[in-house]
Amino acid sequence: MLNDQFAEKDGGYRRRRSHVATASSEWVVVDAAGKTLGRLASQVAAILRGKHKPTFTPNVNMGDNVIVINAERIRITGRKREQKLYRRHTSYMGGLRSVMLDEMLERDPADVVRRAIVGMLPHTSLGDDMRTRIRVYAGSQHPHEAQTPRTVEVGE
Secondary structure (H helix, E strand, C coil): CCCEEEEEECCEEEEEECCCCCCCCCEEEEECCCCEHHHHHHHHHHHHHCCCCCCCCCCCCCCCEEEEECHHHCECCCCHHHHCEEEEECCCCCCEEEEEHHHHHHHCHHHHHHHHHHCCCCCCHHHHHHHCCEEECCCCCCCCHHHCCEEECCCC
């Protein structure tokens, strides 16, 4: 095995294996009110990956479950409201659909925050597992009080 090491003991060699981290997740609440969209998304993505833990391992899903509240009060800088486009394709000929950020914020502000966070996660099967741990809500209420989440303040 790749993580095996051999150590001499009592005249013979004994196989010794290196430490493999195990995943343990908590529940975390992040308040998005007044935070810049990209900065918030990068910090939430780091929490989802588990980079804040001393036992971080890149190939293990070590991250926490994250609840983002107040997505409707997110801050957008510059002229992104008028210039940023969200594009998707329907898989039909000429099926390119575009929606402006301003219209997306009116329709579903939680989707804007979710897309920003997902875009900063790995685009692999490990990232797919991380995407299932995000919960984004437009208001300040969430239905996850039974999990006793702790509040985390992400910096500006």
